[in-house]
Amino acid sequence: MIVELGHLALVLAFALAVVQSIVPIWGTFSGDRRLMATADTSSLGILFFVTLSFGALMWSYAVSDFSVVNVWQNSHSQMPFLFKLTGTWGNHEGSMLLWVFILALFAAAVSLFGSALPPSLRANVQGVQAWLLATFLLFILLTSNPFARQEAALEGQDLNPILQDIGLAIHPPMLYLGYVGFSITFAFAIAALIDGKIDSAWARWVRPWTFIAWTFLTAGISMGSYWAYYELGWGGWWFWDPVENASFLPWLSGTALLHSALVMEKRDALKIWTVLLAILTFSLSLLGTFLVRSGVLTSVHTFASDPTRGLFILAILSAFVGGALFLFILRSSRLEAGGLFAPVSREGALVFNNLILSAAAATVLIGTLYPVVYEAFTDAKISVGAPFFNLTFGLVMIPLLIAVPFGPLLAWKRGDLLGISQRLMFAFLAAILVIILTGAFTQKGQWLAPLGVGLAVWLMVGSFAEVIQRAGLRKATLAVASRRLAGLPRSVWATALAHCGIGVTLLGIVCVTAFETETITVLKPAESVVVGEFSLRHEGYASRTADNYSERSARISIFKSGEIVAVGTPSKRFFPARQMPTSEASIHTFGFSQLYLALGDVEGDGNVTLRIWWKPMILLIWLGTVIMVIAGVISLSDRRLRIGAPARRKSKGKAASHA
Amino acid sequence: MNRRTNRLMWIAVVGCVMALAIGLSMYALRSGISFAMSPSELKAASVEPGQRIRLFGLVEQGSVKKGEGLNVKFTLTDPEEAVVVEFNKILPDLFREGQGIITEGSLAADGVFRADTVLAKHDENYMPADMAEKLKQQGVWKGEEGAGK
Incomplete structure (x- = not known):
């Protein structure tokens, strides 16, 4: 019943989207404010029905309703509950529903937060968004119906094991x-x-x-x-x-x-x-x-x-x-x-x-x-x-x-x-210094890596030049400077952070590309292998069975200068429902760098192939993007950049004063 | 500077940069691509040693031979022709005899294909469509037909 309601909600959302495709834009042409304003209501209606539909599909995943073809194909009754829920969008039909849900979410957000927009612009925006909504809802209804039924099956075909992860x-x-x-x-x-x-x-x-x-x-x-x-x-x-x-x-x-x-x-x-x-x-x-x-x-x-x-x-x-x-x-x-x-x-x-x-x-x-x-x-x-x-x-x-x-x-x-170059001199000097230092540690002929590191440092340091300049850090006293720093527009901080984030990501990319090492070796229990400053010892095998898979892992002790620093358990999992094996890597973090262990096949005589990477500074790649995301959030919180931005005339005056 | 020269200058700059980017791409495409072939196509084509190729086909039953350390040799077939492939890294999880796979590497002078990458997947997504078609017609396709659709 809930499944049919989900399908019905999708049809209703489509009907509303068709209405919203025409009425508000008609309103802007005829100058009828009431017609334009219908979009504010109908976009909330579309969001309501799409949410209902999405919820219905999620519900049938949550209760493992294998009479729904989509659930049967992509779920299993023994999966952890979280993966049952996320399995909703781990397939074509469900992910299309997520697609449309987000279209509807943005259309509704314009209705809720766009009250400062001129009515005709708002109506047109909502009309165009409704064209997209109607088209993609039609696409789902005609070619990718997630609510198709079949004769109820006893067990599902399981979600692709690679997708059974918090990442999904x-x-x-x-x-x-x-x-x-x-x-x-x-x-x-x-x-x-x-x-x-x-x-x-x-x-x-x-x-x-x-x-x-x-x-x-x-x-x-x-x-x-x-x-x-x-x-x-x-x-x-x-x-x-x-x-x-x-x-x-x-x-x-x-x-x-x-x-x-x-x-x-x-x-x-x-x-x-x-x-x-x-x-x-x-x-x-x-x-x-x-x-x-x-x-x-x-x-x-x-x-x-x-x-x-x-x-x-x-x-x-x-x-x-x-x-x-x-x-x-x-x-x-x-x-x-x-x-x-x-x-x-x-x-x-x-x-x-x-x-x-x-x-x-x-x-x-x-x-x-x-x-x-x-x-x-x-x-x-x-x-x-x-x-x-x-x-x-x-x-x-x-x-x-x-x-x-x-x-x-x-x-x-x-x-x-010229004046700006002088202000960036300190970033330039920092970059040169780092190039020389890195160059001293790398092998001869490898000039790309030091230059890359230098470029990253140039970006990281140089991005804060505007902050330093605006705060007058060079001349002002600490108290004055910190007061100025706090008073800087958030967009200045956001720009500095976003650009700095690019530099951090670049540093990670350069380091891992230039200095990563890969070791592939065959190990028996009790044998050891040396990787850089680490020594790894095979301690034997372990097996366990979870609800929807069985796992075999090797225990690897990791030593650094004679002391044990970590125990790795790289493993192989086997998912019987899909007859599919997966590898679970064992990853160990040291600062921003990681030691990455992946297991090959275990041979009959107890040998196992082990692939070991040393990934220097790899976490910086993602740390840089985290900094960029923080920068994005900071700029959104800037009062000059509110979604409900001030009206046309007023904003022009403001823009001029900041220019 | 008046508006007209300003605009012309920018158009010239944009034109130059885009031309450089596209020129660079064209140059890189000459060496950066690899052809995808089945064993029959590989035998029929004249391939220079060292040229990068994606070779796809079925792993022949009983052909996988483990050598020293990680070294492994197996035969890829389509199934009219067969090519011996040598590989020195860890095989992917889904590598099995009878399985359709894609390898990437180059043909050595001794006729052995030296692969540096082996890709395997459990359905035809990793197989060019007409290759899967060909295998189905010959009745050697072992995929789960219809599953996951």
Whole structure:
């Protein structure tokens, strides 16, 4: 009964979404305020019904109702309760429902928090968001119904063992909040194009939404990377897998959007480009959805593919992207050019940021889509691997990373490069010092690693130059300086932290790439192996049985300078329901570095192959992203960046006073 | 600087950077790609030694031979042709005889395929679609058909 109610709720949500697709926008054309205001109610109604539907599916997972095909295929009565719940979105149908739930969440958030927006803009935004909602609800109802029934089965086919992890509880919801969250900036762009009013106030309203989506996307990608690192047992943290790229592309263009919207808000420039970026960012999200669910590309993430679904999403993708770009071309000529600026200026720096991020996104996009295009033309199958991305993306990003500390210090309109260079001298000296120190410790001929470390330090230290300058730390007394620090706008702190976070992540990437060691060895019980400053001894095997799997592990004592510092239990699990084995790596943290043990097959004579990695500074990769997420939260808490931003006229005066 | 020259300057800069990025990508694509082939296609194609290839096929029953340490040799078949593959790392969890897998590496002069990566998955997601199709027609496909759809 609850399952049927869930299905019914989905149909009702679709009906409401169709109404909301038409009525509010009709209201803006006829100037009828009551029609526009219906969106505030209907978007809450859609959220209510989608939540009901999502709850119904979750309920059938919680009680292991194997008469529902989707539950039967992806759950097992013996699974821990948390994994039963998270299994709801560990499959195509359920994750599409999560997708739509987040679309509805953002539409409702505009109703609840967007009261300061002009009524016509708000109505149009909600109308466009409803187009997306209606389309994707139709997609679910026609091709991916999660509520399909069958004759009740006794036992489910189990959730893919790799997904039976806390990572599934966090990674997809975070990622979707970011990925799908960019739908709202898309809706703002389309609404503004319909409205014909695109000015600095629009940028001010869009920016907090962009921040929300960007912050969640950053957290989601980072979480996914850490999950892959500890779960897959390969010790890798980024594979340039097509699906990873699909989430990374919106991140790159979303980051560009954050920066260009700043120029638009403060200086009324880059309007055409910012609107285009808002459209492109969500288009890349849609492209990613298409790639994951159509089976066009092979990847560790792909869901079981179905051609009709692929075609349906391709149609959605073409309609929304094509329509948006068409509207953009129609309207963009009416936009007036904004303020002039010299190449060396804050605007110039932000344009440079956008230029490089777009170029970087272009290289990732080329590498991701090249196999599809190549196969279409030559019928030969190829794959584009990590070397391609490391070379192109890495090289393109370097100029931007060097330029980051300069940006926030430059004045609007015309900046003083020489004066700023002097203020960045201390960061430069710190970088040089670190390059020399690292160079002394690395082998001859390895000049890339010290330079990379130096670049990371330059970023980490240089990012705080604006904070130091604004607080007058060099001349003021400690008391005055600390009072000034506390009084700094939060956005200044956020900028410094976000840029510093990039540096921290870069430091982790450089260290682990340059200095990681891998040891593969065959060990019998009581035998030892030396890895760097550690000595590892095989202490024997242990077995245990859990509810839905059996496990065999090796006990490995880890010694450092003669003393035992940790005991590792890398293991193999076997899940009988899917006849599928998995590896559980044993990971030990020393400072920011980790020792990573993964088990191979246990031979008949008691030998086991053991793969041991030393991952120096690897935790910095994720620590840097945590700092970026904190920066995102701080900027959202800045009172100048509230979602319910002040009205158009007032905000212009404010923007001028801060410029 | 007037508005017109300003705009022209930016267009020139944007054009140059995008051209550089695309040029760099094209250059990197010449060496950064690897072709995916079945054993028959590998035999038919003229492959230079050292060129990176993704070789996919079924692990032949009874062909897995463990050597010294981690060294392992097995035969990949499609099933008309067969290629011996040598691998020196830990095999993935799902590696089994009769299983469809993908290996990555290059063909050595002695005709043995030296793989540095072996990927295995329990269904056709890790198999190019028409390869799975071909195997199904020949009746050698051991996947759980229809499961997980």
